[in-house]
Amino acid sequence: MHFKTVALIGRHQDTGLDAPLRSLAETIRAAGCKVLIEAETAQNTGLAEYPVASYEEIGRQADLAVIMGGDGTMLGASRMLAPSKVPLIGINHGRLGFITDIPLHDATNVLASVIHGNFEVEERILLEGRIVRGDQTLFSGIALNDVVINRAGRGGMIELRVELDGSFMYSQRADGLIIATPTGSTAYALSANGPILHPRLNGILLVPVAPQALSNRPIAIPDSGLLSMTITALGRVESGASVHFDMQTWSDCQPGDRIDVRRAQHTVQFIHPIGYSFFSTLRRKLQWNRMPQLSDETE
Incomplete structure (x- = not known):
């Protein structure tokens, strides 16, 4: 799987989304890929320096869609892009992030690595x-x-x-x-x-x-x-x-x-960085890795 054209889709209701999206766009362009900005994302973040595309155009042109937001943003993009089989990768700019699993502070490095072929593909129904x-x-x-x-x-x-x-x-x-x-x-x-x-x-x-x-x-x-x-x-x-x-x-x-x-x-393809673990996500989000504190007092 080779990514020639990468689309950026953001939860445009969020404030301060323009800076991290612009950083991701620069990373994508530096890797030699064409950048598309989803139309509402562009309108609400001011990213006018890249080509703007509707979901229909993204479905026809993009090889990868990068979703920045919460799980709700990923749900919407999945429904829109599933028929065109564009794979998705999720950057967590929300709260829980079960399916937008990449932390915002790691987004640039992870995306650069994924574009260079270091990723795993997971299919969801x-x-x-x-x-x-x-x-x-x-x-x-x-x-x-x-x-x-x-x-x-x-x-x-x-x-x-x-x-x-x-x-x-x-x-x-x-x-x-x-x-x-x-x-x-x-x-x-x-x-x-x-x-x-x-x-x-x-x-x-x-x-x-x-x-x-x-x-x-x-x-x-x-x-x-x-x-x-x-x-x-x-x-x-x-x-x-x-x-x-x-x-x-x-x-x-x-x-x-x-x-x-x-x-x-149709199914949806999720792209994950190498080493992704569903169980690791559960441990983080559900705090399975936290041991209960034992009281020194006895009853």
């Missing part, structure tokens, strides 16, 4: 889904992290009938249900007490959100089937339900609506 009412598709989208069905506003619990490839799995009454990829297992699913899935697993995770019955537990299923969730009832007549495809939301679901979710046709 996405989900695609649609919301169906009768014979009409109301909304469709893709997600790198998860598809989440939850109650809207202050409405009561929602009831869902869950099927896999037409086979009945269970019905649940809960605040919602998370359908997560292995990538998304360290996001909302983790906070709802779901397990962590290694990115190389070919699986999809279902995690109930505050279920009425404690017997409703998370379950991992193969990523080769079609999941169908039918809203059978809402807690209140006037309440509704929402479905979130990462950061894309449809907020007007009603009883009888069906949400179909399957593994997407």
Whole structure:
């Protein structure tokens, strides 16, 4: 894999992003690569000295996209660039950084090393889904992290009938249900007490959100089937339900609506520096390497 053209995409809401982006652009140019700046990034950071490109143009021209921001920025770029198979590398300018794993202070050195061929490639799956009412598709989208069905506003619990490839799995009454990829297992699913899935697993995770019955537990299923969730009832007549495809939301679901979710046709390629370890990321972000302090006092 050789990178002739490298695109820069930044979380343009952040202040002070222009200086590190400009530094990365200079590193890319010094390595003999052409630099593209994503259009909104350029508009909001003032990086006008390099060619500006839309996501569509980046998909056609770029060999690598460098994402500077938080995991949300990486999610958006992944959805936009997955069909064109442009690999992504993430520079953490946010808080957690599970998938934007390169620290900002190492960004220049790491990127220079990656451009010269020192990298590993990791493939991540996405989900695609649609919301169906009768014979009409109301909304469709893709997600790198998860598809989440939850109650809207202050409405009561929602009831869902869950099927896999037409086979009945269970019905649940809960605040919602998370359908997560292995990538998304360290996001909302983790906070709802779901397990962590290694990115190389070919699986999809279902995690109930505050279920009425404690017997409703998370379950991992193969990523080769079609999941169908039918809203059978809402807690209140006037309440509704929402479905979130990462950061894309449809907020007007009603009883009888069906949400179909399957593994997407496209995957996303993440570029990591040599020596990257998923377990090292977990140790840092979840503080697994910290031993509890033992008290000198005895009870």
